[in-house]
Amino acid sequence: MSDNSLRLVWIYPDLLSTYGDQGNALVVERRARQRGLDVQRVDVRSDQQIPTSGDIYLIGGGEDRPQRLASERLIRDGGLSRAVSNGAIVFSVCAGYQILGHEFINDLGERQQGLGLLDVVSTRGEGERCVGDVLADIDPQLGLPPLTGFENHQGVTHLGKTARPFAKVRFGKGNGVGDGYEGAYNDTVFGTYMHGPVMARNPHIADLLIKLALDVNALPPADDRWYEALRQERIAAATQPA
């Protein structure tokens, strides 16, 4: 992080941008600019090298085959792991979340190695696919209001010792293990099953990433009127399913 600029890297939109994942990049970018930051956004295609000097990295969701290809290319590239060891912030969604763990089940039904940046292991759920609105309470340590999102996944993610659950589900499925937890995080790496995209409904997550990148405790206020209206509507929808 250099003085007044924020370097935002969106990883592999050619493979992992299926559920409006660009939205998370747009929200982080917008809210950082509203706080007077100079944002450089770099979209890295899977045949390009991942820069190691980013402040915040975003990885989205995708279908099973692109997920396998993305994991192979990320491991071969090595840039994201180097960035994390330099203290970069990573926020990942769905297929991207699974890739950041130790392993997941790929489109060929095989166990495939992930990046191991989060202490989680993903398997394929036996039951029905998890689809629908979610409401969850984010780990109080992070000081964020409730999480509202939309999930659509077959995967089930088990947390290891060094991964903390990101949220506890009130409505919806989340990680799908049965313990009611949703997502995982450690000091700088976050994963969630919420797309929608998640930051449109939870701009405080974008703010959290910016604060971590800037190493500050607070940001100037932003106009949250429409986000708040949407949050209220979606929280009500999750608690009173049609």
Next chain:
Amino acid sequence: MAGNTEPLSPRAKLAVTAGKAAAAVSRAAGRGSGSVIGGRVALKLDPDLLARLAGHLDVVLVSATNGKTTTTRLIAEALRASGPVVSNALGANMPAGITSALAGGSDAKYGVIEVDEKYLAGVARDVTPKAIALLNLSRDQLDRAAETRMLAEKWREGLAGSKALIIANADDPLIVWAASSSANVVWVAAGQEWKDDAWSCPSCGGVMQRPGEDWFCAECGFRRPTPSWALSGDHVLDPHGSAWPIKLQLPGRANKANATTSAAVAAAFGVPPQVALERMFSVQAVAGRYDVVTFMERELRLLLAKNPAGWLETFSLIDPPPTPVIMSVNARGADGTDTSWLWDVDYTRLAGHPIFVLGDRKLDLAVRLEVAGLDFQVCESLDEAVQLAPPGRIEVIANYTAFQDLRRRVGN
């Protein structure tokens, strides 16, 4: 390619009659046109009815993510130059709706049939079509539909043994992947503005290279085939290199592309491009889409956009600023209940337009527009939006059920 005239079996006749009776009951009960329920009853009495009804016809199937209803209409108009046509013109595009439409056309020579993407392989097996037009494939209702590449794969497997002439868009890699298992393909350079579902090679997973209009995979050599038909500006280029002017009442580049594909289909049945294109001019609105209506003493043009590719094509055809734009978005079952696609649409293209937002999911759209840095007003109803809109014809863009709501409100 003339249809034969072998009469229907008594069982098939009974099924058609029972289907028509069910449709009449459904209509009388005020439950829509009754075509789907009628088809369901008929198919239950005679599961092979679809194949039998089609046996009397030269059948053309049309499938795509976007543009299939319009293209079906254009092809039907063109082929009427050569004989009577039966078609599911109202967009009932699953087997029951198709059966019902065919049952209503015992005197027809041609059957021009729109098919839902998920049912294409099955319907193509049942009706032994003479031709299949494939326009485009892109993300649509991902919370309930198949993944886009998987759909292309299913088409590829389903069409591999088909004897039909495939008329396919050379500019959409997923369409080319789906069609290239067939022996008999006519490639049409119809264009495709939306590219974000085909950055990854459908064959090997390599990253697709896209210099200019061309595309290829540098890893496996899968590449754009040489088209024999092309859309070039306002003209159709035929395989002999002749240019034929496109004159349509329907707006936009995407409809010129649909006309180009339709001309290629018509030519396969002996209808020359000039005749085909002249007949297409008569198509004004398709199931209410593109219709210009008067509401509260204002002119409104009703535009349907169901997915990111559709919104992109729609933005390219609306009148320039300061034309007011009303957008309505729902997320009911038929729309897909996930609104994440809003973030795949580049709304900054609307800069300069006065914007009004409504529908069940107006707040999702409001956040999307706020993040895009646009000014907009959120309205409770179409009436309110129309009242607030500055003078001039209003472009109204809506997704599926929102579009139906709007049509009901304006009495269209």
